Amino acid sequence: MQTAQRNSLRLLQWMMVASLALPLALFVFASAVSWVSIRETADREIERALDVAHEHALKVFETIDRSLSEVAEIIRGVPDADIIAREQTLHLRLKQLVASLPQVKSVWIFDAKGHALVNSLVVPPPAIDFSDRDYFKSHVAGDIGTYIGEALTPRPPYQGAAFFGVSRRRPSEDGGFAGVLQASVFPEYFENYYARIGREPGSYFALGRTDGAVLARFPAIDRDVRLDPNGPIEKVIAANPTADLITVTSPTDGIERRLGYRRLAEYPIYVGAGLETSAIRARWLSTVSQHLIFGAPATALLFALLGLALRRTRHLHFEAEKREAAEEALKHGQRLEALGRLTGGVAHDFNNLLTVIRASVDLLRRSDLPEPRRLRYIDAISDTVNRAAKLTGQLLAFARRQTLKPEVFDVGRSVQTLSEMIGTLIGSRIEIVILGPEEPCFVNADAGQFETAIINMAVNARDAMEGPGRLTIAVGMAASLPGAAPLPQNPYGYVAVSVADTGIGIPPDQFERIFEPFFTTKQAGHGTGLGLSQVFGFAKQSGGEVVVASELGKGSTFTLYLPRTAGGGQSLQMLRADASAIDGRGTSVLLVEDNAEVGQFAADALTDLGYTTRLVGSGAHALEELAAGADRFDVVFTDVVMPGMTGLELAQEIRRRHADLPVVLTSGYSHVLSEHGSYGFELLQKPYSVEQLSSVLHRVVRLRKVRRANAVT
Incomplete structure (x- = not known):
């Protein structure tokens, strides 16, 4: 009962653990799957945003490039003096061009010394030397095609927003250097565009040159940015110069982003688009929180119900234990009553039997007792002993302790x-x-x-x-x-x-x-x-x-x-108390009995029948006798219940050392025998008669002789 109660409590405890562990495991699994899904979704969004930004930047630069080509065609083969002579007309033409291009701040025509011949801003242009600007210096040495410069600030007297130059070389008729055509482009134009398309939290866009100079950025910052050539982004770009998708921490603002980049074909420009990883995690946490909104209350409710069930079960078990304790106390009282009745019954019956024995013994002591009456009293003692043995057997049978x-x-x-x-x-x-x-x-x-x-x-x-x-x-x-x-x-x-x-x-x-x-x-x-x-x-x-x-x-x-058992068998013949005693001359018995009176009775009885008897009081002494010469004895007769080595242990040790020497056990009661039997040894129940003792000894000795004779033949 207590084992079942412990098992039920343990089951409820495991169910409580499972009510938390299983939802937690499912939540962790769902969270992992959700994280992978959101990462993949974010990557697709970055790829789509990168497609849009790349297409936009490519169209912008191609438009500026075509506009510069158009200006180059207008002034192709025209000397600087004629350009100055046509300044008003060319100014208007450049001004119209800039008006059609919102990304362009101004367009300039420079001579070979870096002085402005015509621009779209004012007439006449100021006498300023622009030969130190990167968009001019890059074309002096040779024709490099379209050049995209760094972000610059206007030179006085000009004012306004920062710009970067997109320029081309003016070749002379002999192929030499005649000057530069340049368009000033607004970085703000790209930043405003990125702001319109980057509506997702944590969105990021960038436009930069291949040397690491950042031309436009969203979110915008108030300083010029140039990537470190040995930085993590530059190393990734060096390994994959065309395009890639990476997770990197920006050295500019220290924010970790999931970033995609792609190079514009035919231009030394990269376009980048990305999302802050914190924004991606925020999406994931938002999704996970939806699972928690529904799962957490259900899990808490289940856990609470199981907790109540556990508490209720413990209370019920406590009540059951109290009831069992009360029942056990009642049973104990009933057992005491039964024990009193049993004790009284045993005392009554044994006192009756002992009365007969005592009276018979007292009468046998009379010297003038006739022989018929003496024999009658002896028979009465024998019958009374048999009745006492039967009474003891019935008690052991009820207690399931008799040796079957x-x-x-x-x-x-x-x-x-x-x-x-x-x-x-x-x-x-x-x-x-x-x-x-x-x-x-x-x-x-x-x-x-x-x-x-x-x-x-x-x-x-x-x-x-x-x-x-x-x-x-x-x-x-x-x-x-x-x-x-x-x-x-x-x-x-x-x-x-x-x-x-x-x-x-x-x-x-x-x-x-x-x-x-x-x-x-x-x-x-x-x-x-x-x-x-x-x-x-x-x-x-x-x-x-x-x-x-x-x-x-x-x-x-x-x-x-x-x-029921399968098959049949031959029934063993029971020893009869009234069988005649068998002469034991020529047979030697090692008698092992710790009770001196019982041992002496058995030794005297066997000696009267002609047996040669050696009496010892313990199993250890019996083994010493056998070690001195086991051939001296034909059979070992030992009590089962003895201090130290029991008779059954002695018999098993004799079987191991002297397999041919038969052993006969005797006992009034042994719990080992009642539970496991006699392990194949002959067993004589106490109390036994001299006739029964001689009969069993004679039988085992005769069987030993038969086995030896068969072994010889």
Whole structure:
């Protein structure tokens, strides 16, 4: 019961752990899947934004490039003096061009010394030397095509926003350097565009040159930015110069981003687009929080319910333990009552037996006692001892502590053999009906105890009828024990022996007590109350059951169930107390007995029969005697219950050292024997007679001689 309670509490505790662990595991798995999905979604968004930014930048630079080509065609082959002469016309033309290009601040035509010939801003242009600007210096050495310069601030007297130059070389008629055509481009134009398309939190766009100079950026910052050539971004770009998607921490603002970049074809420009990883995590946390909104309350509710169930179960178990304690106290009181009744019954019966023995001994001491009376008193002592041994056996049978001698026998044949004895016991006024089985029913049990159980049930039935009646003994087979489904069943089924009578029946209030020792409804002196208790103990110890069915006024039926066994066997012959003592001349016995009086009695009895006897008081001394010469002895006769080495341990050690030397065990009671049997050794129950002792010793010694003779031949 306590194991079941602990298991149920442990199950609830594990369920509480599982109610948290399982949702947590599912949440972690779902979170991991969600994180991967959101990362993939973010990468797709970055790729799409990068496509848009790349397409936009490419169109802007291609438009500026075409505009510069158009200006170059207008002034192709025109000397600087003619350009100055046409300044007003060219100014208007450049001004119209700039008006059509919102990304362009101004357009300039420079001569070979860096002086402005015409621009789209003012007429005439100021006399300022622009030869130090990168968009001019880059073309002096040779034709490099379209050049995109760094971000610059206007030179006085000009004012306004910062710009970067997009320039081309003016070739002379002989292919030399005639000057530069340049368009000033607004970085703000790109930044404003990126602001319009970068509406997602954490969006990032950048436009930069291949040397690391950043031309435009969103979000914008108030200082010029140039990437470190040895920085993480430049290293990745160097490894993959065309395009890639990376996670990197910006050296400019220290923000980690998921960043994609792509180079513009034919231009030394990179376009970048990305998302802050914190924004990606925020999306993931938003998604995960939705799972928590629904999952956390459900998990908390389940955990709380299981907690309440655990608390309630503990309370119920506590109440059950209190109830069990009360029941145990009641049972303890009942056991004390039963023990008192048992003690009283044993004391009463043994005092009666001892009275007979004491009186017989006192009378035997009289010197003038006639021989017939002396023999009668001796017989009375012998009979009383047998009755005391039977009483002890019945007590051990009820307690399931008697040492059984199982053997295979046919129950039907055994009942037929007993029928004549039963008829004598119950008298001629009661009709006996024996119903045998259709086929042999073999069991492996103690045949003597079985016969005693049948006789006890028959005598109980006789007493219940109190006059004429019918006693029916039926032998049959059953597939299983009644009401024992949870218990392991015998694969061969069971043999059922039922004893039915036509007596007065059993009152319902006595059903629970009929197998109690010394419980009887008979008058004083008409029964010990141990008959049915012997049946109960024998059935339980043999792996069977005994059940009762009764109805007042219609009789009772006692059914004994014993496990059925396959095959048949030869029954062992029981030792008879009235068999004649056998002469033991020529036989040497090693007698092992820790009780000096019992040992001396056995030694004297064997010596009177001609046996050569050596008495020792312990197993250790017995082994010393055998070590000195085991061939001196024909048999070892040892008590089982002894201090130190038990008789059974001694017998097993002798079997190991001297396999040919037979051992006979004797015991009044041993829990080892009752639970495990005699391990194949001969067993003589106490109290034993001299005749029984001589008979068993003679038999084992004779068997030893037969084995030796067979081994020689």
